[in-house]
Amino acid sequence: xxxxxxxxxxxxAVLTTFCAGRNETGAVASxxxxxxxxxxxxxxxxxxxxxxxxxxxxxxFAEAPxxxxxxxxxxxxxxxxxxxxxxxxxxxxPPAGHRRAAxxxxxxxxxxxxxxxxxxxxxxxPGGGRWIEPTAQDRTDAQRWD
Amino acid sequence: xxxxxxxxxxxxAVLTTFCAGRNETGAVASxxxxxxxxxxxxxxxxxxxxxxxxxxxxxxFAEAPxxxxxxxxxxxxxxxxxxxxxxxxxxxxPPAGHRRAAxxxxxxxxxxxxxxxxxxxxxxxPGGGRWIEPTAQDRTDAQRWD
Amino acid sequence: MLLFGRLADQAGWRDRVVEASSLTALRDALAAVxxxxxxxxxxPGVQVAVDKAIVRGETFLAASAEVAFLPPMSGGx
Amino acid sequence: MLLFGRLADQAGWRDRVVEASSLTALRDALAAVxxxxxxxxxxPGVQVAVDKAIVRGETFLAASAEVAFLPPMSGGx
Numbered sequence: 001x002x003x004x005x006x007x008x009x010x011x012x013a014v015l016t017t018f019c020a021g022r023n024e025t026g027a028v029a030s031x032x033x034x035x036x037x038x039x040x041x042x043x044x045x046x047x048x049x050x051x052x053x054x055x056x057x058x059x060x061f062a063e064a065p066x067x068x069x070x071x072x073x074x075x076x077x078x079x080x081x082x083x084x085x086x087x088x089x090x091x092x093x094p095p096a097g098h099r100r101a102a103x104x105x106x107x108x109x110x111x112x113x114x115x116x117x118x119x120x121x122x123x124x125x126p127g128g129g130r131w132i133e134p135t136a137q138d139r140t141d142a143q144r145w146d
Numbered sequence: 147x148x149x150x151x152x153x154x155x156x157x158x159a160v161l162t163t164f165c166a167g168r169n170e171t172g173a174v175a176s177x178x179x180x181x182x183x184x185x186x187x188x189x190x191x192x193x194x195x196x197x198x199x200x201x202x203x204x205x206x207f208a209e210a211p212x213x214x215x216x217x218x219x220x221x222x223x224x225x226x227x228x229x230x231x232x233x234x235x236x237x238x239x240p241p242a243g244h245r246r247a248a249x250x251x252x253x254x255x256x257x258x259x260x261x262x263x264x265x266x267x268x269x270x271x272p273g274g275g276r277w278i279e280p281t282a283q284d285r286t287d288a289q290r291w292d
Numbered sequence: 293m294l295l296f297g298r299l300a301d302q303a304g305w306r307d308r309v310v311e312a313s314s315l316t317a318l319r320d321a322l323a324a325v326x327x328x329x330x331x332x333x334x335x336p337g338v339q340v341a342v343d344k345a346i347v348r349g350e351t352f353l354a355a356s357a358e359v360a361f362l363p364p365m366s367g368g369x
Numbered sequence: 370m371l372l373f374g375r376l377a378d379q380a381g382w383r384d385r386v387v388e389a390s391s392l393t394a395l396r397d398a399l400a401a402v403x404x405x406x407x408x409x410x411x412x413p414g415v416q417v418a419v420d421k422a423i424v425r426g427e428t429f430l431a432a433s434a435e436v437a438f439l440p441p442m443s444g445g446x
Contacts, residue, residue, distance in 0.1 A: 011162070013162065016159065023182065024185065025180050026179070027177065029177055033172070033368075034165065034168055048297060050360060114368070121366040122297075224446070267445070279441045
């Protein structure tokens, strides 16, 4: 289940809902990404998505971990719009019968989201705005899984 | 911060508190362990701790990831007593400037908690209670880090 | 047609209706009014989606087609 | 003295006051009343903590010492 939202969301509330009634899950790994202030260098983060395209592309990609890590299901929420430092950008929670699989699935999805998911990211600093493109490290991390 | 509690707790609420006001954290990995029903084979899980000993041993162990993964801090809550299927056993959240470090720290702590932390675990099944001792796989996982 | 990220900033707009029966015709129409934008739309890493599916090379466009120019994707968080 | 896990189940108690000036004296006192328990307390993997610190081998015990017998730890969740 992939959700994009332009409104702030609370990762803890998502985790609570996701864990409710899970009698056979055993393990839920999760990852929360938060916007950083960069000690004043970042005023805000702008995230642009293509409605109807971005969520579908993420969902199509997330099918792979299902098969690869025997996931039962997952939740993935991603913010769009303008985020203040400290606000949640992303929350991903893949449950798995065993913890190593849950961690690997989480790591796998985050590498993709970090480097290849169809967003356009703008950093707003005191000196102005700057569009970000993927770094060499991001591409290397994503290629670990190829 | 290591807490043992004999009362049920809500991992999502712990995550919410832990994320509040984090303007420079960037990444919070977390792991939630839930008691499994094992399709009826497990009625309850009994976890015995040694008050004043168990939490101190866990806290002493968790110092290592601090240095190894440059963690800023962490939260670790572990249930004791008798748990029903679906109840949270453990919640661990190590924040880290970068996600790979956060995942590795989480994995590191979970290996220890799974296999070496001073708890005594009893599985209550329809056939009676049985004390559990660490498996060979648990010891192998923990030794990955030595 | 839709523009995203730095392409939208460069153009000064993100959403506009343009009459064109093919991608080439669309690029030509843009070049006539904003040559530097048309150049940026052909720049390295810029992908084109028609009706939310990535296309490569030339394609004909239906009357109501939604064409989007996508600069290199940055990933999210 | 305190017993945990299967040792407590075997003994039928978890917490008892015993007079003894050393670990050896404590084990001897237990052996006099419950030989199979005393044997289990010396079994493989059983550790001894005095005042919440693991000790190995013989040790003298202060009057208020808390002695705990710890079977192999299972880990938690």
